[in-house]
Amino acid sequence: MKPLILCLGNDLLGDDGIGIRAAEKLQTMLDGQADVVATSMHGVALLDLLVGYKRVIIIDAIQMSGFPPGSVIELELGDLRTVQSPSPHYTGLPELILLAEQMQLDFPEEIKIFAVEIDDPYTVGREMSMAVSKSLQKLIPCVMAYIDWWQNGTYHA
Amino acid sequence: MSDRIVIDPITRLEGHGKIDIILNDSGGVDRAYLQVPELRGFERFAQGRPAEDMPQITSRICGVCPTAHHMAGTKALDDLYKVDPPPAARKIRELVYNIFYVEDHALHFFYLAGPDFVVGPKAPKAERNILGVLGKVGQEIGLKVIGTRRQLRELMTMIMGKAIHPVFGLPGGISKPIAKEDQQKIIDAADVAVEFAQFSLKIFNDVVLSNPKYMEYITSDIYTHKTYYMGMVDQNNKVNFYDGPIRVVDPDGKELCKFPHGKYLDHVAEHVEPWSYMRFSYLKDIGWNGFNDGPGSGIFAVAPLARLNASDGMATPLAQEAYEQFYKACGGKPVHFTLANSWARLIEMLYSAERMKELAHDPEIVNPKVHNIPTEKPVEGVGIVEAPRGTLIHHYQTDEKGLITKANLIVATQNNSARIALSVDKAARGLIKNGQVDDGILNMVEMAFRAYDPCHGCATHALPGQMPLSVRVFDSQHNLLKDIRRR
Numbered sequence: 001m002k003p004l005i006l007c008l009g010n011d012l013l014g015d016d017g018i019g020i021r022a023a024e025k026l027q028t029m030l031d032g033q034a035d036v037v038a039t040s041m042h043g044v045a046l047l048d049l050l051v052g053y054k055r056v057i058i059i060d061a062i063q064m065s066g067f068p069p070g071s072v073i074e075l076e077l078g079d080l081r082t083v084q085s086p087s088p089h090y091t092g093l094p095e096l097i098l099l100a101e102q103m104q105l106d107f108p109e110e111i112k113i114f115a116v117e118i119d120d121p122y123t124v125g126r127e128m129s130m131a132v133s134k135s136l137q138k139l140i141p142c143v144m145a146y147i148d149w150w151q152n153g154t155y156h157a
Numbered sequence: 158m159s160d161r162i163v164i165d166p167i168t169r170l171e172g173h174g175k176i177d178i179i180l181n182d183s184g185g186v187d188r189a190y191l192q193v194p195e196l197r198g199f200e201r202f203a204q205g206r207p208a209e210d211m212p213q214i215t216s217r218i219c220g221v222c223p224t225a226h227h228m229a230g231t232k233a234l235d236d237l238y239k240v241d242p243p244p245a246a247r248k249i250r251e252l253v254y255n256i257f258y259v260e261d262h263a264l265h266f267f268y269l270a271g272p273d274f275v276v277g278p279k280a281p282k283a284e285r286n287i288l289g290v291l292g293k294v295g296q297e298i299g300l301k302v303i304g305t306r307r308q309l310r311e312l313m314t315m316i317m318g319k320a321i322h323p324v325f326g327l328p329g330g331i332s333k334p335i336a337k338e339d340q341q342k343i344i345d346a347a348d349v350a351v352e353f354a355q356f357s358l359k360i361f362n363d364v365v366l367s368n369p370k371y372m373e374y375i376t377s378d379i380y381t382h383k384t385y386y387m388g389m390v391d392q393n394n395k396v397n398f399y400d401g402p403i404r405v406v407d408p409d410g411k412e413l414c415k416f417p418h419g420k421y422l423d424h425v426a427e428h429v430e431p432w433s434y435m436r437f438s439y440l441k442d443i444g445w446n447g448f449n450d451g452p453g454s455g456i457f458a459v460a461p462l463a464r465l466n467a468s469d470g471m472a473t474p475l476a477q478e479a480y481e482q483f484y485k486a487c488g489g490k491p492v493h494f495t496l497a498n499s500w501a502r503l504i505e506m507l508y509s510a511e512r513m514k515e516l517a518h519d520p521e522i523v524n525p526k527v528h529n530i531p532t533e534k535p536v537e538g539v540g541i542v543e544a545p546r547g548t549l550i551h552h553y554q555t556d557e558k559g560l561i562t563k564a565n566l567i568v569a570t571q572n573n574s575a576r577i578a579l580s581v582d583k584a585a586r587g588l589i590k591n592g593q594v595d596d597g598i599l600n601m602v603e604m605a606f607r608a609y610d611p612c613h614g615c616a617t618h619a620l621p622g623q624m625p626l627s628v629r630v631f632d633s634q635h636n637l638l639k640d641i642r643r644r
Binding site: 043045048098 | 201300310
């Protein structure tokens with residue numbers, strides 16, 4: 001079964017568009033080895049997209065990792081797996097995962113998260129910063145390596 | 158010496174925000190502020206773009222209520238080109254809009270308000286979430302919530318189109334009619350929606366209204382403000398979300414004014430404060446008189462409670478029954494209790510579902526004539542809808558080719574912002590005594606604004622998962638005294 005690469009963000013809001021940019025790039029490179037979905041939806045709406053997949057990579061922008069803008073941070077589900085943590089939207093990913101577990105939905109067994117630290121997601125129509133734009137050079141090979149590993153059992157980092 | 162407490166970011170609020178609470182020497186509250194980040198650059202971004210792109214652009218900016226922006230933008234285009242949609246297009250727009258309402262109001266109840274009312278405001282933080290709600294009401298209900306939401310989303314995709322950013326609303330109509338064979342799906346989903354709304358109201362009745370403690374919270378003075386109320390009404394002064402004049406009532410419930418969309422600037426003005434990016438809407442008819450309530454202050458409210466207060470009732474039978482029960486239980490009209498918004502929201506959800514059902518059965522909705530071609534030269538257009546979070550105003554000016562020269566949006570949360578500021582301040586003052594601040598008290602301060610379902614949504618993120626709520630206490634010199642992280 002194909003894995004899903006779920007790219008979150010908003011391309012009208014400068015650096016917040018990094019996930020969408022990554023989706024465009026991956027779409028052309030992957031040659032059908034994975035489903036790539038770009039969306040500005042969030043919270044419980046993501047449930048509709050995730051259900052039915054076994055393996056998922058999520059790409060999103062964050063703004064508080066403590067690393068400089070453009071840093072790519074690889075997160076395990078365990079890093080987020082705490083329902084107490086607040087989310088800026090209806091319900092965060094950790095809450096969603098626990099909800100899916102409790103509801104016994106057909107939820108992915110493996111979720112890998114790549115987060116890119118960003119600078120300013122509050123200016124409409126702003127250009128993406130150079131640092132964040134450059135992060136694709138690190139981000140894309142990481143994602144491709146995972147897909148390769150999952151699909152072919154080979155790993156070329 | 159005064160201490161400063163910061164709640165940042167606010168749990169379960171849509172969009173980012175934080176609360177600053179400044180304590181006085183005796184450990185009471187000197188002042189509490191809600192701070193939100195500002196979305197910048199919209200006007201400049203819009204300039205020079207074709208007006209027809211605005212329903213798409215504005216709905217992409219906001220990931221929380223894209224359908225409301227899409228609809229306000231589309232109606233502004235009708236006004237800009239002075240063209241009315243054919244009856245089928247008008248009805249289909251209203252149908253989609255009511256489907257969106259059922260889904261959006263349901264989410265608020267089960268995910269945002271539910272933890273406060275079903276689980277309890279002082280329950281351990283780890284339980285105050287959707288899982289805690291399901292723990293109380295049962296897993297089957299969880300599946301029902303998820304299933305109904307999904308069915309409604311699929312219906313919206315069927316009607317509006319599957320693209321990520323659908324081109325649905327056009328000046329003078331919509332982009333595609335409803336196929337005859339799809340009407341039955343809409344009828345079936347409408348039945349599910351009505352039943353779902355009734356069942357959500359029943360949960361509220363069983364869990365909240367029968368609990369004297371919760372009713373004490375709802376009717377408590379710390380969550381009460383006597384302000385003006387604004388909402389859209391139909392020709393019979395009944396609540397409407399899609400179209401109709403805007404009506405404002407005073408704190409005694411008497412009509413202050415009722416105006417068509419193009420006249421909004423005669424009634425709504427904006428006040429600016431140095432401590433906030435947010436602009437505070439107030440009524441020009443009364444004037445800005447500081448952060449006070451009462452008939453002498455131009456502060457008004459929008460959103461469910463305000464809409465019910467500003468109307469003479471609901472246009473559908475079951476919702477009307479719930480409306481009457483609401484005012485009877487709350488001791489007459491208008492209701493000034495902020496937390497009653499959660500109840501009002503469920504009454505509105507029932508109305509949306511019933512209206513969806515009426516429109517689903519209307520033979521007109523499968524009429525293929527859904528677009529009137531505009532012929533007038535564009536100059537200026539205003540479009541207003543009731544977003545779930547309150548009155549939403551889009552105002553465009555263009556050159557003769559229809560390229561935007563000026564765009565002004567007044568979003569629902571901005572219309573509510575002055576009253577939200579009052580609510581946060583009053584709740585903090587009422588709840589924090591002798592410098593004692595615990596998790597339950599902070600949550601009850603947050604409840605004061607969560608009831609409005611405020612949306613400061615802009616950037617869209619599912620992450621970070623681990624961002625804790627931090628409560629920081631500063632002395633008057635802004636030295637950090639304590640740093641409490643709520644994990």
